[in-house]
Amino acid sequence: MLASASADLVTEVPVIELKPKPEDETISTEFVFHNKGTKPVKVLKIDSACSCLSASLDKAVYQPGEKGVGKADFKVSSFSGRQEKSVHVQTDDPAQSEWVITFALDIPEIIKIEPKTLQWWLGDPAEAKVTRVTMTGSEPMKITKITSTREQVQFSFKEITPGKEYEVTVTPNSTSEIMLGALKIETDSKIPKYQRQLSFFSVYRKPAAGEAP
Amino acid sequence: MKQALLQAVIITLLAAAVAAAALQLHPRAPALHAIKEPLKADEVGLKEIQARWQGDVIWLDARPRDQFDAGHIPSARLLNEQEFEAQLLEMLDTLQAATKPIIIYCGGQKCEASRHVREKLLTMVPVENCFILKGGWPAWKAAQQP
Numbered sequence: 001m002l003a004s005a006s007a008d009l010v011t012e013v014p015v016i017e018l019k020p021k022p023e024d025e026t027i028s029t030e031f032v033f034h035n036k037g038t039k040p041v042k043v044l045k046i047d048s049a050c051s052c053l054s055a056s057l058d059k060a061v062y063q064p065g066e067k068g069v070g071k072a073d074f075k076v077s078s079f080s081g082r083q084e085k086s087v088h089v090q091t092d093d094p095a096q097s098e099w100v101i102t103f104a105l106d107i108p109e110i111i112k113i114e115p116k117t118l119q120w121w122l123g124d125p126a127e128a129k130v131t132r133v134t135m136t137g138s139e140p141m142k143i144t145k146i147t148s149t150r151e152q153v154q155f156s157f158k159e160i161t162p163g164k165e166y167e168v169t170v171t172p173n174s175t176s177e178i179m180l181g182a183l184k185i186e187t188d189s190k191i192p193k194y195q196r197q198l199s200f201f202s203v204y205r206k207p208a209a210g211e212a213p
Numbered sequence: 214m215k216q217a218l219l220q221a222v223i224i225t226l227l228a229a230a231v232a233a234a235a236l237q238l239h240p241r242a243p244a245l246h247a248i249k250e251p252l253k254a255d256e257v258g259l260k261e262i263q264a265r266w267q268g269d270v271i272w273l274d275a276r277p278r279d280q281f282d283a284g285h286i287p288s289a290r291l292l293n294e295q296e297f298e299a300q301l302l303e304m305l306d307t308l309q310a311a312t313k314p315i316i317i318y319c320g321g322q323k324c325e326a327s328r329h330v331r332e333k334l335l336t337m338v339p340v341e342n343c344f345i346l347k348g349g350w351p352a353w354k355a356a357q358q359p
Contacts, residue, residue, distance in 0.1 A: 049325040051277040052295050075277075077295035117337045149305060180309040180338055182302050198298045204339045 006095030007041030009033055009062065015084075015102045020076050022108045022137060023191045028073045031101070035062040042092040050085040052077065053103065057089070072103060078193070080109040110137030111187070113199045120175045121206035131199050133157075133166040133185065140164060141187045141194070150181035153201060170201050179203040255331060257316065257344040259356050266314055271307065273334075275319040275326040276350065286318070286353055294329055301337065308338055318346035318353065 011033045020027040035041055042061045048054055055072040062068050074085070082104065089099040111133065118129040135141040140163025148155055157168045168183065185197040252258060262268055272289035274281050281291045290307070292300045308315075317334075319326040327345045335343060346352065 047321065047324070050329070051275065051280070051293055051319065051324075051326050075295050078298055079294070119339065149302070178309055180305045182305060198302060200301075200337050202338055205341070207339065207341065 004095075005039040006037050007035055007039045007062075007064075007091060007093040008037035008096060009041060009089070009091065009099045010036050011101060015104045016072070018072075018074060018103060018105045020074075020105065020107055022110050022194075024076050025193070026073060026075050027105070028071065029103075031070045031072065032067060033070060033101075034067040035064055037093075037096070038064050039093060040064065041096070043089055044092055045090040047088045047090070048085070049088065052079065053085045053087060055087040055101065070101070072101075074103065074105060076105075076107055079105070080107045082106050108137065110135065110139075110191075111141065111189075111194055111197055112136050113185070113197060117200040117202060118170050119201070120172055120203045122175055122178065122203060124175045124203075126172050126175050128169050128171040129201075131168045131170070133168060133197075133199075135164050135187075139190070141189050143185055144188050145186040147184045147186075148181060149184070150179060150201075152179055153181065155183060168199065172201070172203055175203045177203065178205065252347055253345075255328070255345050256347045258347045259352060262314075262316060262346075269313055271311055271313050271315045273315060273317045273330065274350075275317050275330040276324075280320065280350075284354075285350075289318075292317070292330055292334070294326055294333075297330065297333055301334070305338075308340055311340060314342035314344060315340055316344050316346050318349045321349045321351045324349055 011031055016029065016031050018027050018029055040061055040063050043057055046055055046057070052075045053072060055070055058069045072087070084102060084104050086100050086102045089101065091097060091099060113131060113133050115131055118131055120126070120129070133143060142163055143157055143166050146155060146157055146168065152173045154171045154173070155169060157166050159166055168185070170183070172179065180202050181200070183199045183201070185199060187195055187197065189195050262270060272286045273292045274285045274289040275293050277293060277295065278291060290304055292304065317327040317331050327349065331343055331345055334340065
């Protein structure tokens, strides 16, 4: 029995790795792929699963065995850590109607805020909670100033290890009303996007058991 | 009688063939597999939004800014992965006062941005009744067609 002809677009590596620098706002890469199948394939559409990633291919139709080159642009923005994103290529071949290209990005994290949100439930004791700010990059960074978007909290910060580790303490004046707010943490980083960081705090209704979130 | 039946079968087959061809060739043919997929726990459809809340919800658009600028659901606010924290900061007042459900949408069935934005939002701000619009912006646009 004869096997039916089909296209088979594949990249040279299963996952395309990207390693932006801390200061990068965007990163671009080119990748090679080829049609391993026995039938020409036409690319109909390219959808990205993330609005941060766009990709294009050098042409629309690839003959059996033909190599192609793709280009991908990733907006690093405020992403950090390892991120996996994909694009979905729709083709005219029912045997491979969708070809998924996966990208993995290792975005250096040079400032870590944990926890990112300090949370109290309505009616909780209005006690102090602490968030830890760690400068994880190679260069030391200092917190220069913190401001709050709400007046109904008290806050302070102290240096644990100069240029490396800080503790930010937040205390709500009351937990009797819903409140969502943020602390604007300013640093002396030379990289503009790290000069202002945000951490959040909330006083909110406790979800009923089993209820989202 | 037999001939009439035969003609009916032929007409039906021809209509099905034309419909199948249109589905294959039309540049904006619907993804039928996506339409048939049942709603996930975090999803709502436009009909449900209308039925449950009469359309009175807070819309969050998880697409890139340029796509948002090109067109969005009326009254939607931009909250995407790229500028998440800065945009969240701008809408804290809205979220604090929110009593309506929050519906997040992105560019379509293949788009995962609305789900990622929802996950991030809920870890930072524990808002209630937060859902993803099934089908995203294309579903909303299609529903506006006469």
